[in-house]
Amino acid sequence: MLSALRMTQALAAATFFLSVIFGFAHASPDVTLRARDAYETTCEQIKQAISSASDVYFPLEFQYGRDIAHWAVSSTNFGAACSVEPGTAQDVGIILQILGNTTTPFAVKGGGHASNPGWSSTPGVQIAMSRFGGVNYDPTAQTAEIGAGLIWDDVYAALEPFAVNVVGGRVTGVGVAGFTLGGGYSWKTNQYGLTIDTAEAFELVLPNGTVSTITQSSYPDLFFGLKGGFNNFDIVTKFTLQTFPQTEVWVCRYYYHYNFLLGQPGVSQLLFYDYPTPPDGIFDDFLAIPHFTEDVSTRSFSSLVLSSPANATAGYRAIFHTVSLLQYSPSLIEAILNETTFWGERLSFASGTFISYDVEPFLPSLFSHASSSSAAYPPTRSQGLLPLNIYYAWGLEAADDLMHASARQSAAQLTQVAVAEGQDVADAPLYGNYAIFDTPLSRIYGDNLATLQSLKAKYDPGNVMGLAGGWKL
Ligand SMILES: Cc1cc2nc3c(=O)[nH]c(=O)nc-3n(C[C@H](O)[C@H](O)[C@H](O)COP(=O)(O)OP(=O)(O)OC[C@H]3O[C@@H](n4cnc5c(N)ncnc54)[C@H](O)[C@@H]3O)c2cc1C
Ligand SMILES: *[C@@H]1O[C@H](CO)[C@@H](O)[C@H](O)[C@H]1NC(C)=O
Numbered sequence: 001m002l003s004a005l006r007m008t009q010a011l012a013a014a015t016f017f018l019s020v021i022f023g024f025a026h027a028s029p030d031v032t033l034r035a036r037d038a039y040e041t042t043c044e045q046i047k048q049a050i051s052s053a054s055d056v057y058f059p060l061e062f063q064y065g066r067d068i069a070h071w072a073v074s075s076t077n078f079g080a081a082c083s084v085e086p087g088t089a090q091d092v093g094i095i096l097q098i099l100g101n102t103t104t105p106f107a108v109k110g111g112g113h114a115s116n117p118g119w120s121s122t123p124g125v126q127i128a129m130s131r132f133g134g135v136n137y138d139p140t141a142q143t144a145e146i147g148a149g150l151i152w153d154d155v156y157a158a159l160e161p162f163a164v165n166v167v168g169g170r171v172t173g174v175g176v177a178g179f180t181l182g183g184g185y186s187w188k189t190n191q192y193g194l195t196i197d198t199a200e201a202f203e204l205v206l207p208n209g210t211v212s213t214i215t216q217s218s219y220p221d222l223f224f225g226l227k228g229g230f231n232n233f234d235i236v237t238k239f240t241l242q243t244f245p246q247t248e249v250w251v252c253r254y255y256y257h258y259n260f261l262l263g264q265p266g267v268s269q270l271l272f273y274d275y276p277t278p279p280d281g282i283f284d285d286f287l288a289i290p291h292f293t294e295d296v297s298t299r300s301f302s303s304l305v306l307s308s309p310a311n312a313t314a315g316y317r318a319i320f321h322t323v324s325l326l327q328y329s330p331s332l333i334e335a336i337l338n339e340t341t342f343w344g345e346r347l348s349f350a351s352g353t354f355i356s357y358d359v360e361p362f363l364p365s366l367f368s369h370a371s372s373s374s375a376a377y378p379p380t381r382s383q384g385l386l387p388l389n390i391y392y393a394w395g396l397e398a399a400d401d402l403m404h405a406s407a408r409q410s411a412a413q414l415t416q417v418a419v420a421e422g423q424d425v426a427d428a429p430l431y432g433n434y435a436i437f438d439t440p441l442s443r444i445y446g447d448n449l450a451t452l453q454s455l456k457a458k459y460d461p462g463n464v465m466g467l468a469g470g471w472k473l
C-alpha cells in the first residue's frame, strides 16, 4: 500500500487521439467600415496618451502580427484595428479609460492559448500583455511574483536555479494569465491544488484606471472573484504565487495503438512522478500495456514541459470542450475510445482533423487544498471533479459549426455514459478554460454566479470589461 504522500506525487495522464491533418484557412474580418474608422481613431488616441514604455502597432507591422497571434488560428481576429503593448500598469489604466469612454471593443491577451474564438481577440484594440515579464522569487515568503505576460515555460526556467516551482501549466506555450484566472490544473495539483489555491496576490488595473494589489486581506471579495473569474473585473498585471520545492521529476511517455479498420486511434500515455525516482512498482499496471515506444527519463520539470508536443497542432482551427467526472471506470475509457473512433471517422471526411480526448485522472482530493468559499471556481468542493478535455483541431473555417456541434454532442454522450454508471455529474460544474463558448455561466460558476455578478457591478460599474470577449458576467 502506497503512502498518501506518494500517491499525490503521481499522475498518469492519457490522450486518445485520431489524426488526419491538412492545411488551414484564415478567418475574415467582419466589421463595417464606419466601425473600423472609429476603432482606428481610438488607436490614435491611445497612441497619443500612453507613455514611452508602451507602443501601438498597426496591420503589416511585425509586432502587430505577433500581438494578435494565438495557438489556435480560429482564436485570432485578423481584423483588429491595432495592437497595443502596454509597458506599465498606469498605461493599462489610461488605455482602459479610453476604451471605456469610446466603447471600443478590445481584447486582453496573455499567452494566447484561449480555445474559444473571441476570448482574447477582437475587431477593435488588441492589448498584448507581453511587456509584463519578470519572475521575482522571495525565498523568505516562499512566493514568486510573476508578470502577466509570461508563459509558464519562462516561469519554470527562472525558478529552476532556486530548486523551487509553482503550480502551473503542463505543456509548452500556455500563458500564466488565462490559465491562472480560470483555475489551473497542473502536474502538481494532486499535491497542492489548483493554481488559484496557491495565489497570494494579484496586481491589477481597474477599469477606472486605479492600480491595486488584491490580497485576501485588502480586497477579500475581489480576491475570491479573480480565482476563476477571468477578465470580468480588471486587467491583471502581476500574480504572486506560492512556491514549493522542486527536484528533478520522473517521466515515462509511451504510445500504443488500437487496431482499427479505418483510422488508427492512438493512445499517448504520460506517467509523471514528482521526484527523481518513483516508488518500486507504482506504475507496473500501466507499463504492462503492450506499447510501441517508451521514453523513460529523470529530467528537470522545465524540460518535461518543453518536450510536450503541444505545438505540433498549433496554427490549426481548434475547439475545446469538457466533461466533469468523478472517476474513470473501464467502461468510461471504452466509451472515450469509441468517441475517438466515431468522431475521427465521421469528421475526417469533412475537413482534416485531430480528434483527441485527454484523460486526466487527478485524485478525488484535488479540491481539498482550499476552502469551498475561497474561489469563484469551482463553485463547490464537496467532491473532486476530474476535467476530461475534448480537443478537436481542423483546417477549414467552413467546418467550424460541424466541429463545435460534434464536440458538444460528444460531451453530452460521455456525460450520459457517466451518469448511466452512477456518477452524479449531469449538472456538475465545468472548467471555464476547457468549456465551449456557449456553455451557460451557471455551469461554470454554479451558486457563485449571483455573487460574481454583484462583484462585477461593484468593480466595473460601466461594464468596460464587457467590451472584451470571454465568460461575461
Ligand atoms: C495546448 C494547451 C494546453 C493546455 N493545458 C492546460 C492545462 O494543463 N491545465 C489547464 O488548466 N488548462 C490548460 N489549458 C487551457 C488554458 O488554461 C487556457 O487556454 C488559458 O486561458 C490560457 O491562458 P493564456 O493566457 O495563454 O490565454 P489568452 O488567450 O491570452 O487568455 C485567455 C483569457 O484570459 C484573459 N486574460 C489574459 N490575460 C489577462 C490579464 N492579464 N488580465 C485579465 N484577463 C486576462 C483573456 O482576455 C482571455 O479571456 C491548455 C490550453 C492549451 C491550448
Ligand atoms: C474618460 O471620460 C471621463 C469622463 O467623461 C474623463 O474624466 C476622462 O478624462 C476620460 N479619460 C480618458 C483617458 O479619455
Ligand SMILES: *[C@@H]1O[C@H](CO)[C@@H](O)[C@H](O)[C@H]1NC(C)=O
Pocket: 071, 151, 153, 172, 173, 306, 307, 311
Ligand atoms: C511553442 O510555441 C510557443 C509560442 O506560442 C513558444 O513560445 C514556445 O517556445 C514553443 N515551444 C517549443 C518547445 O518550441
Ligand SMILES: *[C@@H]1O[C@H](CO)[C@@H](O)[C@H](O)[C@H]1NC(C)=O
Pocket: 335, 338, 339, 342, 410, 413
Ligand atoms: C459510440 O459513440 C456513438 C457516438 O456518441 C454512439 O452513438 C454509439 O452508441 C457508441 N457505441 C457504443 C458501442 O458505445
Ligand SMILES: *[C@@H]1O[C@H](CO)[C@@H](O)[C@H](O)[C@H]1NC(C)=O
Pocket: 206, 208, 209, 210, 458, 459
Ligand atoms: C476606482 O474603483 C475602485 C473600486 O470601485 C474604487 O475603490 C476607487 O476609488 C476608484 N478610483 C477612482 C479614481 O475613481
